[in-house]
Amino acid sequence: MDALHNQVFFPASLPELFSAWTRFPDAVPFAGGGGLLRNQGKQILTLPRNILSLERLEELQKITRTERYLEIGAMVKLSEITGLGKIVPEALTKSLQGIASPQIRNLITLGGNICNPSRRQDASAPLVALDARYELRTAQEIRWVSASRFSGLSGPPALNPQELLTRIRIPLEQWHYTVYKKLTDMETADGDGGSAVFLARIQKNILTDIRVVFAGQILLRDKNSETILAGKQLPLDRRDAEHFSELWRTYLSAIEEPGFMLREKIFNFIESCIFSLSD
Ligand SMILES: Cc1cc2nc3c(=O)[nH]c(=O)nc-3n(C[C@H](O)[C@H](O)[C@H](O)COP(=O)(O)OP(=O)(O)OC[C@H]3O[C@@H](n4cnc5c(N)ncnc54)[C@H](O)[C@@H]3O)c2cc1C
Structure with missing residues (x-):
């Protein structure tokens, strides 16, 4: 029977899935x-030859919470996650709320968003930053x-052959300042750019942690610039904000991708976030 093609499997357990x-x-x-199925609206659908449907795997539908983590099964739908409310870090909620329409968010999953092979989808930047x-x-x-x-720096996600994403574990740390933005890229045919996130943790008016991540065709994060602001008093001195922006300017100018227009949008996003923390 193994010679048959075009099969759809509906395993009810992980051993069944791996056996198929x-x-x-x-x-x-x-x-x-x-x-x-994206972008196949007006044509005969093309699907992979053999399919492993994950919909009956209950293990992948679970959501659990401990004191330190939120754990989300790979098959949990985006709308279910945003419906959890304030327990979900704001950066992730904002990214999921910006994906497609409410109807589609009832169908699509966090695991599918993370494992998309063509480019880092919208949940990637927040999940890296968190x-x-x-x-x-x-x-x-x-x-x-x-x-x-x-996510890696570029290329598809680091999945080995016949490897499944099963759970996503998100630390429940408090972030006091969260900005998330989708960025279009007019230099590409579909305008699809990526998304950027800026997080800051503030304790007693001191900036204790800062994270800035862009994810699209490539992943950008400059840990060097993040460390130089830790311990600074708020509002930030303008010179510190300028120094931070300049480090990002240098970091972005050293990479070849994305193109100039998207790099400018990433820089403008970071600049406006950091200056909103300064006097
Ligand atoms: C109209 C429309 C608009 C969209 N807009 C956006 C948008 O604005 N932003 C955005 O980020 N995305 C968007 N998407 C893309 C996409 O739907 C999402 O990224 C979505 O989260 C994919 O999830 P899914 O459950 O449908 O995954 P699938 O389509 O079922 O899978 C996506 C890929 O991941 C693999 N995969 C899925 N689950 C696993 C797993 N557990 N382990 C290993 N591999 C796995 C699949 O084999 C496939 O290669 C849009 C899609 C549509 C149809």
Whole structure:
């Protein structure tokens, strides 16, 4: 029977899923289908030859909360996550609320957003900035990787062959200043750029932590500039804000991608965020 093609599997457990995946190594996980079917509205749909539907895997639908973490199963729908309310870090909520329409957010999943092979989708920048970690499973092993390592600097996500994203673990740290923005790129055919997030933690008027991440075709984060502002009093001295902006200017000018227009948008976003913390 293994010679048959065009099969859709509906495993009800992970052992069942990996057994089918071992027999059909080219099979592709199908979560909500939003990424796999996107831009196919006016044509006959093209689907991968063999499909592993994840919809019956209850283990991937769970949401749990401890004192320090929020854990979200890969198959949890975006609308369910935004419906959890204030427990979800604001940066993630804002990114999910900006994806597609409410109807589509009822169908598509966080795991599908993170695993999209074509480019880093909108949840990636917040998850990297929040230091999220992902649980990945194969038939043989379970490993945890940081969101930033999973996203990588460029190219597709760091998934091994026949590896499934099962859980997303998000630290529940308090961030006092959150800005999230989708950025378009008019130098590309579809205008699809990426998204940027700026987080700051403030304690007794002191800036204790700052994170700035852009994710699109590539992932950008300059840890060097983040450390120079830790411990500074608010409002920031304008010279400190200018220094921070200049470090980002240098960092962005050293990379070839994205193109000039998107790089300018990223820089303007960072500049406006940092100057809003200064006098
Ligand atoms: C009209 C429309 C508008 C959209 N707008 C946006 C937008 O504004 N911003 C945005 O970020 N995205 C957007 N998307 C893209 C997409 O729907 C989302 O990124 C979505 O979260 C994908 O989730 P899904 O559950 O549908 O994944 P799928 O389409 O089922 O899967 C996406 C990819 O991830 C893989 N995959 C899925 N789950 C797993 C897993 N657990 N482990 C390993 N691999 C897995 C699949 O094999 C596939 O390659 C849009 C889509 C549509 C249809």
